[in-house]
Amino acid sequence: MPKKGMRSIFFSSSKTPSSSPLRSTPSTPLHTFSESIMEENLEKAQSIIMPWDPNTSNYDKLTSLFHEDRKEAKDFLKCVKDLQRAMHFFVSENSSSEKLVRAQNLMQIAMKRLEKEFYQILSANRDHLDPESVSGRSSRASARSSTSDYEDDVGSEDELRIASDSISEVEEASTLVMSDLKAIADCMISSGYGKECVKIYKIIRKSIVEEGLYRLGVEQLSSSQINKMNWEALELKIKNWLNSVKIAVKTLFYGERILCDHVFSASESIRESCFTDISKEGAINLFGFPEFVAKSKRSPEKMFRILDLYQAISNLWPEIESIFTFESTSTVRSQALTSLIRLGEAVRTMLSDFESAIQKDSSKSPVPGGEIHPLTRYVMNYLSFLADYSGVLSDIIADWPLVVQSPLPDSYFESPNPDDSLKSRISVRLAWLILVLLCKLDVKAELYKDVSLSYLFLANNLQYVVSKVRTSNLQYLLGEDWASKHEEKVKQYSANYERMGWSKVFSSLPEYPTAMISPEMAKECFKEFNSAFEQAYRKQSSWIVTDGKLRDGIKVSIAKKLVPAYRAFYEKYRFTLRDERNIEALVRFAPEDLGNYLSDLFYGTGVSGSKSSSSSSSHSRSR
Incomplete structure (x- = not known):
């Protein structure tokens, strides 16, 4: 058979009888079948893509492919994929074929449509x-x-x-x-x-x-x-x-x-x-x-x-x-x-500056009445707020050790717990800043000429420090031991104040108030007591104790030492001296008056000279 006839039979499936043995040859029918499928893809793409061509007259009437009909949107995307496969096929067959050009044009139209859809979906x-x-x-x-x-x-x-x-x-x-x-x-x-x-x-x-x-x-x-x-x-x-x-x-x-x-x-x-x-x-x-x-x-x-x-x-x-x-x-x-x-x-840097500012505070005027120093209020308010940031502060100072000449004394602050190193670091840092403040307050206390007032100043300020610790997260950071130790220190300052401020009053009475002494000695004791008590009262009436609990504690402690001893002496010798001239001037205070006078102390109100020199009958008051 001539070759031409063989090619004709091989490439033309329409002329090949179905019974021909050449029908089973794998290469030629497969090629024809693929071409047919690709052509179908092209025709289908034409019918689906062209109605959505932005350049057609119907374009203005259309809104969104994805909004109008979601099934059509699904078909549109599928036909684009099929069109892409067809283009790959046509390129492999003939890179300049008319079908490839048609497919490329359709693809461009489809991409313009999808580009528009993408913009519309994003915008709308x-x-x-x-x-x-x-x-x-x-x-x-x-x-x-x-x-x-x-x-x-x-x-x-x-x-x-x-x-x-x-x-x-x-x-x-x-x-x-x-x-x-x-x-x-x-x-x-x-x-x-x-x-x-x-x-x-x-x-x-x-x-x-x-x-x-x-x-x-x-x-x-x-x-x-x-x-x-x-x-x-x-x-x-x-x-x-x-x-x-x-x-x-x-x-x-x-x-x-x-x-x-x-x-x-x-x-x-x-x-x-x-x-x-x-x-x-x-x-x-x-x-x-x-x-x-x-x-x-x-x-x-x-x-x-x-x-x-x-x-x-x-x-x-x-x-x-x-x-x-x-x-x-x-x-x-x-x-x-x-x-x-x-x-x-x-x-x-700011923590370092803060510490430096405490140390450099140069105020030379003592606070009137031994009240809380502004530096104490400022520092403790600042530190109590800092304690609220203990977590973040621990992170910040994790690699910033405290450099001091010697470790904090155990009597002031216990050694950090190695199991909680981050907390310990911030605790030590804050304890150190408070210690810097307390050292500065010791210097401020020396500004007072009256030693008893300097102790009252220290008691006032340390009580404020402890109170701020107790009522803030500083309590958690510094611990119960720190707070308890400093509360004991407040008591020591208060006892020192009491000893220095009232020693003359206490010593003006006999060691044994009910012991037998001569009327002259009794008269002398009353005079000394009147003078010492008036002087102490007059001076201390302008002093201040801000904390109510501390104030009441100091008053009660003084009263317990003073009133019973004076009452015993008063009751034994007032009648002995009843026939004395100017007995009211000699025995100026009834025992109950002492408590009334003490109750007026530590408010910083001051006192007039006549008040403490009035007779016992005139200044006895009920409260």
């Missing part, structure tokens, strides 16, 4: 794609695992019904929109049109992130701008940042990462590129603010806001690391870490 569903809705999904992993192939997602009513049982209506809508975006992105990327898709995504989503940060009040401030602010203005900025950063990280950036990972799950490089371009600039600006604050002019009142900033970043660090995991977002992690380091350095 901002509420369903807001970070709060997106981040409400359980995790990025669940978001990724819920989207397999788009053929299983688009229009899958069963899956959506299941989803609606476990997530809210908003999250359900969010899931559907995200699935649409993912399907379009997968299709465009696999068709070689990823750039167009990514460009649209970056533009729209970056504007949403920027708008979100703007609404949160996150501003782009320079270091010089912050340095020029007064404290009130800067504190407002810090408060706003503290209120915003948690939302920005856990909602805005977290939601954006979930959405980006979901939509571009087909390509890790695209996911990284999109998320980086969308979030990097805003995140660096957000985490740069604390560093500028840390570098600004330092003052004691800034300490607690700086600790707030440190704590905020520290608490959010796990999320920061998990969200900004890409190499291209390492600068975000680096900026957050740099701010954390700078804030820690600022806190350490």
